[in-house]
Amino acid sequence: MCKEYILVMDSGMGGLTTFIDMVSALPNENLIFVGDTEHFPYGEKTKQQVSEYVINIIESLHDYKIKAMVIACNTATSACAPTLREKYPFPVIGMEPAIKPAVEYVKQLEEQKRVLLLSTSLTKQGEKLITLMHKIDDEGIIDCLAVSRLVRFAEDLEFDTHDLTNYVKRHIMNSKVDQYGAIVLGCTHFIWFRDFLTQMAKGTSLKVFDGNEGSIRNLTNILASQDRLNKDNSKRELLVRFTNPNDSQKIEELKKHIQEDITIF
Numbered sequence: 001m002c003k004e005y006i007l008v009m010d011s012g013m014g015g016l017t018t019f020i021d022m023v024s025a026l027p028n029e030n031l032i033f034v035g036d037t038e039h040f041p042y043g044e045k046t047k048q049q050v051s052e053y054v055i056n057i058i059e060s061l062h063d064y065k066i067k068a069m070v071i072a073c074n075t076a077t078s079a080c081a082p083t084l085r086e087k088y089p090f091p092v093i094g095m096e097p098a099i100k101p102a103v104e105y106v107k108q109l110e111e112q113k114r115v116l117l118l119s120t121s122l123t124k125q126g127e128k129l130i131t132l133m134h135k136i137d138d139e140g141i142i143d144c145l146a147v148s149r150l151v152r153f154a155e156d157l158e159f160d161t162h163d164l165t166n167y168v169k170r171h172i173m174n175s176k177v178d179q180y181g182a183i184v185l186g187c188t189h190f191i192w193f194r195d196f197l198t199q200m201a202k203g204t205s206l207k208v209f210d211g212n213e214g215s216i217r218n219l220t221n222i223l224a225s226q227d228r229l230n231k232d233n234s235k236r237e238l239l240v241r242f243t244n245p246n247d248s249q250k251i252e253e254l255k256k257h258i259q260e261d262i263t264i265f
């Protein structure tokens with residue numbers, strides 16, 4: 001039988017956080033990761049441009065049988081998930097900012113606290129986020145902050161430099177942060193800084209949330225309900241590609257987080 005793959009994609013490094021979590025959560029699945037670094041950053045493009053880039057990537061994989069796709073990018077989810085669902089026969093799982101668990105968390109805190117949602121500008125302006133906030137945030141306790149510079153820090157593999165620390169202190173962990181009980185990472189690139197932010201919030205009630213777990217759970221439930229989870233536990237394939245050929249450092253970074261063989265294709 002012809003091999004089936006789950007496609008995971010993003011504009012670059014962000015989606016790797018989802019891919020890394022999927023490698024351990026779905027040990028029998030063949031996975032393809034594509035980082036569209038040639039068109040990075042998606043957050044500063046138009047909705048139409050992002051849709052085109054994502055469709056081009058899917059079309060470029062016509063030799064592979066895709067059984068599901070995870071858009072490991074909040075920006076691309078907001079820009080084109082419904083279009084992809086109409087166009088392709090496989091399930092398309094988007095990335096949703098984890099504002100629901102964050103709101104539930106702050107509501108049970110003794111002190112009254114707000115939620116700080118970090119995203120790209122395109123996600124912040126998107127209808128998807130506005131609709132989600134209306135649905136969940138009936139008391140108006142969520143503030144959304146576009147911190148696009150943080151996307152570039154992740155893309156440049158700057159995980160603990162002085163510049164990063166200064167930026168975070170200036171824009172996120174500043175004098176206003178006391179009013180927040182939760183930070184939601186509404187862009188997969190920011191998930192590279194989950195531990196960094198958690199460490200900075202040590203000793204406070206501030207908790208950091210991201211959407212990876214929810215999206216992977218969603219994917220697993222959909223495949224299980226269709227009886228399409230791979231039961232064959234013989235060696236699976238992990239294929240990785242960045243569309244900009246000068247991205248070998250990113251592959252090296254990925255290898256630090258995955259113990260299995262990966263194939264650059």
Ligand code: DGL
Nearest residue numbers: 014042043074075187188
């Ligand atoms: N990682 C992406 C997201 O989750 C987009 C970053 C970018 O390319 O601007 O929104």
